[in-house]
Amino acid sequence: MTPQRYQRMREMLAKRQPDLTICLEEVHKTHNLSAMIRNCDAVGVHYAHVVWPRNERIRRGTSVGAQNWVRVQGHERIDDAVNAMRAQDMQVLVTHLSDEACDFREIDYTRPTGIIFGQEKYGATEQAIALADQEIVIPMLGMVQSLNVSVASALILYEAQRQREKAGLYDHPRLDETECQRILFEGGHP
Amino acid sequence: MTPQRYQRMREMLAKRQPDLTICLEEVHKTHNLSAMIRNCDAVGVHYAHVVWPRNERIRRGTSVGAQNWVRVQGHERIDDAVNAMRAQDMQVLVTHLSDEACDFREIDYTRPTGIIFGQEKYGATEQAIALADQEIVIPMLGMVQSLNVSVASALILYEAQRQREKAGLYDHPRLDETECQRILFEGGHP
Numbered sequence: 001m002t003p004q005r006y007q008r009m010r011e012m013l014a015k016r017q018p019d020l021t022i023c024l025e026e027v028h029k030t031h032n033l034s035a036m037i038r039n040c041d042a043v044g045v046h047y048a049h050v051v052w053p054r055n056e057r058i059r060r061g062t063s064v065g066a067q068n069w070v071r072v073q074g075h076e077r078i079d080d081a082v083n084a085m086r087a088q089d090m091q092v093l094v095t096h097l098s099d100e101a102c103d104f105r106e107i108d109y110t111r112p113t114g115i116i117f118g119q120e121k122y123g124a125t126e127q128a129i130a131l132a133d134q135e136i137v138i139p140m141l142g143m144v145q146s147l148n149v150s151v152a153s154a155l156i157l158y159e160a161q162r163q164r165e166k167a168g169l170y171d172h173p174r175l176d177e178t179e180c181q182r183i184l185f186e187g188g189h190p
Numbered sequence: 191m192t193p194q195r196y197q198r199m200r201e202m203l204a205k206r207q208p209d210l211t212i213c214l215e216e217v218h219k220t221h222n223l224s225a226m227i228r229n230c231d232a233v234g235v236h237y238a239h240v241v242w243p244r245n246e247r248i249r250r251g252t253s254v255g256a257q258n259w260v261r262v263q264g265h266e267r268i269d270d271a272v273n274a275m276r277a278q279d280m281q282v283l284v285t286h287l288s289d290e291a292c293d294f295r296e297i298d299y300t301r302p303t304g305i306i307f308g309q310e311k312y313g314a315t316e317q318a319i320a321l322a323d324q325e326i327v328i329p330m331l332g333m334v335q336s337l338n339v340s341v342a343s344a345l346i347l348y349e350a351q352r353q354r355e356k357a358g359l360y361d362h363p364r365l366d367e368t369e370c371q372r373i374l375f376e377g378g379h380p
């Protein structure tokens with residue numbers, strides 16, 4: 001590994017936010033998965049959850065390399081994903097186009113947070129909505145009913161990034177050193 | 191047209207921002223075009239520009255109906271698109287991953303504004319960059335080099351929406367009544 005690459009990876013790792021994550025519930029279009037993992041990498045989300053009943057894996061080569069930098073954990077059921085987030089004391093938010101949902105900009109994302117995104121056509125499941133602490137929505141002022149799911153994830157993650165930057169959460173490394181070493185090892189030998 | 195639909199369209203038209211636009215320079219993937227036009231509709235962008243050298247048209251049925259609500263003007267050359275924006279006294283911004291680019295959150299989007307987005311693989315052309323007043327970039331803290339283009343457009347447009355809401359630009363109708371009548375007529379007879 002060149003010193004430049006080592007330096008670049010060290011800078012990336014120093015920005016990682018282990019207590020911010022997303023959960024993709026049956027999002028299945030490759031270009032959406034790819035864009036969402038890129039969003040994660042861009043704001044420092046290091047761990048992401050994917051729920052696929054048949055436990056498929058993200059196909060290789062779909063996310064312009066971002067899946068090498070973001071750890072994606074697969075689950076067969078949404079309960080398992082939510083339990084994983086709860087085990088880290090996260091508030092669990094679910095994106096849902098409902099009247100109960102609050103504006104995504106009103107949430108405090110400096111708290112440990114996991115956000116559930118739903119399937120392209122049907123949105124998040126009833127079960128996901130029941131399990132979450134809070135429904136959130138991105139306000140829309142036009143005629144179209146919903147945004148693309150990767151677009152929605154970017155808007156929420158960059159709002160979290162904005163708040164966390166202001167709160168100083170990017171000022172000091174927060175990912176544990178064992179994981180950093182693992183990434184440096186794997187990333188140095190692609 | 192039902193009274194409910196009429197009401198819904200009137201509310202949409204009352205939020206339209208005729209002095210905020212985007213220009214898609216050779217963006218060609220259908221799912222990106224579709225997502226970008228949905229983004230426009232969602233924040234109240236009423237007119238959008240598309241540059242395609244061979245002057246193709248957006249294929250029908252690609253944008254879940256949003257192309258009925260957002261007027262897309264095609265241009266053969268980027269100059270023509272920029273001239274159209276300049277004719278409306280807009281500041282012209284170009285998204286570009288360069289060292290000269292300033293953080294997208296530092297821009298004042300309450301001014302009449304047009305934003306150029308580049309092709310999926312190659313980004314904005316040299317010509318677009320030369321014609322624009324300012325380069326802007328969305329900061330990325332990871333290893334991946336760029337965001338998906340529809341994601342980038344959403345982040346910038348929602349920042350504009352946030353600023354414009356704060357400045358009261360959504361409080362009163364701003365689209366001229368002739369255009370409103372045209373949309374009401376067409377939207378009532380799909």
Ligand SMILES: C[S@@+](CC[C@H](N)C(=O)[O-])C[C@H]1O[C@@H](n2cnc3c(N)ncnc32)[C@H](O)[C@@H]1O
Pocket residue numbers: 095096097116117118119120121122123124136137138139140145146147148149150152
């Ligand atoms: C295309 S939408 C699903 C639409 C579905 N018809 C519904 O009513 O839920 C797919 C996913 O994108 C996200 N999404 C889309 N628009 C959103 C918005 N305005 N606010 C929050 N999330 C949104 C959510 O995660 C949603 O589950």
Ligand SMILES: C[S@@+](CC[C@H](N)C(=O)[O-])C[C@H]1O[C@@H](n2cnc3c(N)ncnc32)[C@H](O)[C@@H]1O
Pocket residue numbers: 285286287306307308309310311312313314326327328329330335336337338339340342
């Ligand atoms: C995938 S990018 C093009 C990448 C290309 N390799 C380059 O260096 O420009 C396609 C378009 O997405 C937008 N984009 C992607 N990431 C961006 C970012 N971080 N800031 C601003 N615009 C971005 C720009 O409009 C860009 O032209």
